[in-house]
Amino acid sequence: MSQPILVVAECKGSSIRRVTFEAIAVAQKLLQQRAGAVHCFLAGPGEGAELQQAARELLTYGASEVHLASSSEQTESNALASLKPLQSLVQQLQPQFVIAGHTAYGRELAPRLAASLASGYIADATAVELLDDGFAFTRPLYAGKAFETRSFTGAAPHIVTIRPNNHETAAPLEAVAAANESAINTLPASASPLRSIVREVVSRVSSGIDLTEADIIVAGGRGVRGSEGFQLLQQLADQLGGAVGASRAACDAGYCDYSLQIGQTGKVVTPQLYIACGISGAIQHLAGMSQSRTIIAINKDPEAPIFSIADYGIVGDLFEIVPLLTDELKKLGRQA
Amino acid sequence: MKIVVLLKQTFDTEEKIDIADGRIEEYGVKFVINPYDEFALEEALRLKEANDAEVIAITAGPERSSIALRTALALGVDQAILVSETEQLDHSYHIAALLAETIRPLKPDLILAGLFAIDSGSGSVALQVAELLDLPHASAAVKLQLGTADELALEQAPWNGQLALVERDVEGDSEIVLLPLPALITAQQGLNEPRYPSLPGIMKAKKKAIIERFPADLLNEPLQASIASSATVRTAITPPPARQTGRLLQGSSEQQTKELLHILQQLNLVESEES
Numbered sequence: 104m105s106q107p108i109l110v111v112a113e114c115k116g117s118s119i120r121r122v123t124f125e126a127i128a129v130a131q132k133l134l135q136q137r138a139g140a141v142h143c144f145l146a147g148p149g150e151g152a153e154l155q156q157a158a159r160e161l162l163t164y165g166a167s168e169v170h171l172a173s174s175s176e177q178t179e180s181n182a183l184a185s186l187k188p189l190q191s192l193v194q195q196l197q198p199q200f201v202i203a204g205h206t207a208y209g210r211e212l213a214p215r216l217a218a219s220l221a222s223g224y225i226a227d228a229t230a231v232e233l234l235d236d237g238f239a240f241t242r243p244l245y246a247g248k249a250f251e252t253r254s255f256t257g258a259a260p261h262i263v264t265i266r267p268n269n270h271e272t273a274a275p276l277e278a279v280a281a282a283n284e285s286a287i288n289t290l291p292a293s294a295s296p297l298r299s300i301v302r303e304v305v306s307r308v309s310s311g312i313d314l315t316e317a318d319i320i321v322a323g324g325r326g327v328r329g330s331e332g333f334q335l336l337q338q339l340a341d342q343l344g345g346a347v348g349a350s351r352a353a354c355d356a357g358y359c360d361y362s363l364q365i366g367q368t369g370k371v372v373t374p375q376l377y378i379a380c381g382i383s384g385a386i387q388h389l390a391g392m393s394q395s396r397t398i399i400a401i402n403k404d405p406e407a408p409i410f411s412i413a414d415y416g417i418v419g420d421l422f423e424i425v426p427l428l429t430d431e432l433k434k435l436g437r438q439a
Numbered sequence: 440m441k442i443v444v445l446l447k448q449t450f451d452t453e454e455k456i457d458i459a460d461g462r463i464e465e466y467g468v469k470f471v472i473n474p475y476d477e478f479a480l481e482e483a484l485r486l487k488e489a490n491d492a493e494v495i496a497i498t499a500g501p502e503r504s505s506i507a508l509r510t511a512l513a514l515g516v517d518q519a520i521l522v523s524e525t526e527q528l529d530h531s532y533h534i535a536a537l538l539a540e541t542i543r544p545l546k547p548d549l550i551l552a553g554l555f556a557i558d559s560g561s562g563s564v565a566l567q568v569a570e571l572l573d574l575p576h577a578s579a580a581v582k583l584q585l586g587t588a589d590e591l592a593l594e595q596a597p598w599n600g601q602l603a604l605v606e607r608d609v610e611g612d613s614e615i616v617l618l619p620l621p622a623l624i625t626a627q628q629g630l631n632e633p634r635y636p637s638l639p640g641i642m643k644a645k646k647k648a649i650i651e652r653f654p655a656d657l658l659n660e661p662l663q664a665s666i667a668s669s670a671t672v673r674t675a676i677t678p679p680p681a682r683q684t685g686r687l688l689q690g691s692s693e694q695q696t697k698e699l700l701h702i703l704q705q706l707n708l709v710e711s712e713e714s
């Protein structure tokens with residue numbers, strides 16, 4: 104039995120998203136105990152020299168074949184347009200697993216794909232384990248207040264999305280210097296009728312770093328007091344190469360956009376470093392960030408619950424500490 | 440116009456999660472309508488007020504879920520349907536199949552649901568319902584307008600009839616999507632500000648009937664086979680890994696900042712001076 108594993112790759116602009124390299128690594132892990140190839144599916148707008156370029160890059164990361172779906176309806180986020188070509192590919196390849204990122208795109212595409220094939224679906228996996236008799240996928244419940252382990256009991260293909268930033272990334276192979284063009288396959292255009300059209304995309308994210316994939320997050324709460332305060336956080340984030348996040352209270356107060364909200368009813372993040380500034384640490388907020396590798400809290404109130412999960416805490420005024428830290432980092436940058 | 444709203448009853452977001460005997464303790468827990476479903480419900484009620492729509496709330500779950508439906512009735516939905524399932528319902532295709540078969544004969548123009556349920560967090564059931572009913576969807580709506588191309592002031596549209604123009608949140612960016620009705624749309628925070636039930640609403644809701652549907656009547660053999668082939672099971676449930684106790688940095692703001700910088704360097708999160 105050498106059923107392949109299919110990875111649903113994703114690009115942001117002209118570069119492949121990191122979660123795709125994580126998905127390839129997960130696929131390789133699932134193949135540790137047997138022979139089988141990793142295939143990639145990649146959808147993008149028509150013509151696309153960039154798409155070809157991304158496909159070649161995927162080959163160097165160990166994909167043995169890349170299947171391209173290109174049409175004018177394919178945008179980065181148009182999961183509906185990808186559904187039919189992906190579905191036909193899955194029917195033809197009969198993979199054991201289909202693995203996508205639990206991103207805006209993946210979490211729309213995966214459940215529809217699963218329903219269309221009557222396949223099992225496990226979403227947002229943070230860990231994958233090989234068992235003697237199968238595979239176990241760990242995923243958060245209640246935004247991280249608990250974790251469950253699930254297994255598939257039905258028939259392949261099994262559909263999985265993985266949470267960004269929680270898995271190792273695949274390493275490029277040295278051997279594949281010249282990518283084999285014949286391993287890039289363009290899927291036939293789908294004849295199915297148009298289901299929805301994207302009329303316009305308005306970019307609102309300033310830093311361009313997606314929160315769920317950021318290594319470093321500087322987050323602000325009601326203590327930041329306004330959008331000017333958030334600019335201080337942005338400056339610190341820029342120095343650190345990170346992204347800015349927020350508590351719900353900060354979003355509700357209009358200091359920043361809801362898309363920055365972290366917590367049980369916002370984004371769930373797992374960065375290497377989370378700096379919470381003027382955030383009290385309500386249970387709904389902690390749910391979304393408590394799995395961060397290192398947590399630093401800056402808060403005036405020594406009793407703030409955020410200190411109970413912080414690795415390092417500063418009881419102090421964020422308006423003092425944040426600019427000081429930004430300056431120190433700038434000094435470092437000048438020295439280097 | 441007929442609108443179906445999909446609801447799930449979930450733990451209140453304030454609740455801590457206690458795990459005993461391999462399951463989450465429900466005793467004494469406060470339950471609410473999943474916060475994202477509240478946005479969906481509110482949007483349906485606003486559409487009802489503006490367009491004279493009929494709104495039907497549907498939930499699949501244990502008996503306690505009828506309390507969420509009672510709240511929906513108090514808020515103004517016209518009909519509430521409970522798909523009673525005593526089994527542990529945590530396999531998304533199974534739930535989606537029950538909901539889809541309940542919805543199918545209703546032939547709604549619009550199905551509204553929350554972006555995801557804050558307990559299981561997969562965000563899969565609503566989209567699977569859309570797939571099973573062969574409907575287009577738009578997820579994470581922060582703004583929704585319905586109407587013909589003319590009414591929406593669109594020069595042209597690839598479809599005739601009623602359309603939905605949706606502004607959706609895509610990882611922080613906005614995307615404007617157009618799709619034909621019937622369709623399924625999931626609600627993101629920011630779509631609206633949900634109302635609270637009024638006292639007269641609550642009193643009236645007490646007298647309204649909740650319609651019950653039963654899995655045995657909804658699922659035919661092929662669907663049961665599909666439910667089996669798509670099954671996943673929970674094999675373990677654990678609390679999150681405990682964190683080590685942290686340390687408060689001491690000294691003046693300058694000293695604290697210097698120490699913080701040093702920590703970041705040790706963690707290799709910023710470059711060290713030596714390198």
Ligand SMILES: Cc1cc2nc3c(=O)[nH]c(=O)nc-3n(C[C@H](O)[C@H](O)[C@H](O)COP(=O)(O)OP(=O)(O)OC[C@H]3O[C@@H](n4cnc5c(N)ncnc54)[C@H](O)[C@@H]3O)c2cc1C
Pocket residue numbers: 323324325326327349350351352353364365366367368369370380381382383384385386387388391401402403404407419420421422452474
């Ligand atoms: C259904 C529901 C869902 C929710 N979902 C979420 C969610 O997803 N995410 C979320 O974050 N919240 C969520 N909440 C809200 C949550 O309960 C809290 O209200 C919110 O997290 C509080 O935000 P905050 O910490 O910024 O504000 P506050 O609790 O007001 O805390 C502000 C903090 O700033 C500190 N401070 C003030 N000035 C300074 C200064 N100059 N320097 C340093 N510190 C300062 C104060 O000491 C205080 O600790 C939800 C609530 C409900 C009911």
